[in-house]
Amino acid sequence: MLEMKRLRLLWELSARGTVAAVAEALNYSPSAVSQQLALLEREAGVPLLRKAGRTLELTAAGEALVADAEQLLAGLERAEASLHRSHPEVTGTLRVSIFQTALLAMMPRTLRRLRAEHPLLRVEMVQHEPETALHETWARGFDLVVAEQYPGHAAAHFTGLDREPLTGDPISLALPPLGAGDTAFDDASSLADAASLPWVMEPHGAASRHWAEQACRSAGFEPDVRYETADLQAHVRLIETGNAVALLPGLVHIGASHRLRLVELPGRPHRSIFTAARISSAGHPALVAVRRALQIEAAALVRE
């Protein structure tokens, strides 16, 4: 009888591409993964893998087995969720991936609430930017991911992931407080006014970067991006100190007392924040509880 553990390895290999990545993800040595895959292949009686350069690729039989393994893994996960549902308390460990701003704005209260309501629930949290986090959650690295999506930038869709909207986060133009920078900053009161000011933006590749550039071009100018950092807290500091302007989502200001001038943008654009989990684990009580707590805290933020 084929072992689930080995099928898992094959599936992970198909999802991650290299033995090394699989080993890394599952806290094994590459050697262990290689040996177990070799064993699986012997049990299967059919070649599943073939060398392709320095990595491996799946044979047709391998692909077919991966597809079956995916079904089986999902079924197993559903069975486990079902087991947890027959437990009177919410128990177990949930691994959450979340991006910086949402972590700072929502998780402190969410975690306290969960600890109070479900003392047996263990939540593990890792800060990760959405692009990689979605794939990682699909590949069973996390159970729940809190991710964002900018208008016109649908985040990659993974079949097998269940998405649930959490909240909208309005984006506004953030300017230094009056007198903090030179007068050019003080004179600005709209997006178009920021045409010649220095900008801070996230690096290329981030959805927010692309969206911000588009917004500037719609307003008729090419932004002078002088500073790049993925850390929105750094954005805030650069703006507060009169060095730059930026388009910042509202969540950045939660729980902090920034001295910024905020200008609403025409059309009140916003990014949407959502959670995603594997469909097969969506019935797990721990997952349901964490999502529920997030919904409550997200709603509370909007009311403020």
Add this chain to the structure above:
Amino acid sequence: MLEMKRLRLLWELSARGTVAAVAEALNYSPSAVSQQLALLEREAGVPLLRKAGRTLELTAAGEALVADAEQLLAGLERAEASLHRSHPEVTGTLRVSIFQTALLAMMPRTLRRLRAEHPLLRVEMVQHEPETALHETWARGFDLVVAEQYPGHAAAHFTGLDREPLTGDPISLALPPLGAGDTAFDDASSLADAASLPWVMEPHGAASRHWAEQACRSAGFEPDVRYETADLQAHVRLIETGNAVALLPGLVHIGASHRLRLVELPGRPHRSIFTAARISSAGHPALVAVRRALQIEAAALVRE
């Protein structure tokens, strides 16, 4: 992650009722099964079993997990069959359960054919009477069962088993050769004539026994069952030597030169012979090959 091997044990426990029976079926010691089930229960985090007298019974959570396990086991078996299908030759081992008469009549030629056509296929055969064999095949003790069914005695139906008719086997009245017994035997030439003769029949519980008694009663008498044995070869000997009469299926005479007087019964009743396999394994090439060979040999018998 739950182990398939442990889920299998839980499923077997539900199918067989006692830890001892599961251990017996899987060639483990009862202690091993007990320990693995205890481990499964710990992993599950919920009680799955409860003591009921000196055996165990499933809790509601246990029942639910058994149902999930059944799905998963079927899925795994399908995946394995699918793997074998991508192998150019028919390979692997197939465990067949078959009852005595069919074994003697059909298997010698079937096995020779299979060895010639599929040298890599290993067929294991165990002689078993149909009643237990069907359950055992359902419970994964065998992969294929050749069983019989008497008119008006539908064999127990297992959901999850796939049944395929093989052939019909006409039943006739078997009398000693003329002069072999006393003259009462020689005078008989119909079922009714056998009313006062000594009978040999299978033991109570066998479908054939029940059917034979019914047949006698329909003919207007209660048979004098003086000898009981499940071995139809013994029936033949007792009849040949002028000791008894019996209702015998035609397959008994295949490949042997018996000196019996056979009398056709009105309505030409027959038992039907069929094969059954788990649906999840029905696509396995080894299974397909053996069934095909059986069909061919069964058809050849009918032509004789």
Add this chain to the structure above:
DNA sequence: GATAATATGAAGGAGAACTGAATCTTTGGA
């Protein structure tokens, strides 16, 4: 009430699985 059947626990041994070091191959740059 004796005996057989059932489940389980402790101790020890066999085998599976994992780690670490060494080797080979491929790839991407300097």
Add this chain to the structure above:
DNA sequence: TCCAAAGATTCAGTTCTCCTTCATATTATC
């Protein structure tokens, strides 16, 4: 073109899981 980095695999050794045996407790049966 050659070197360094990344990937996969093999081997030897260690760790850990699982299984068997033996002993015990409990329940059912005659």
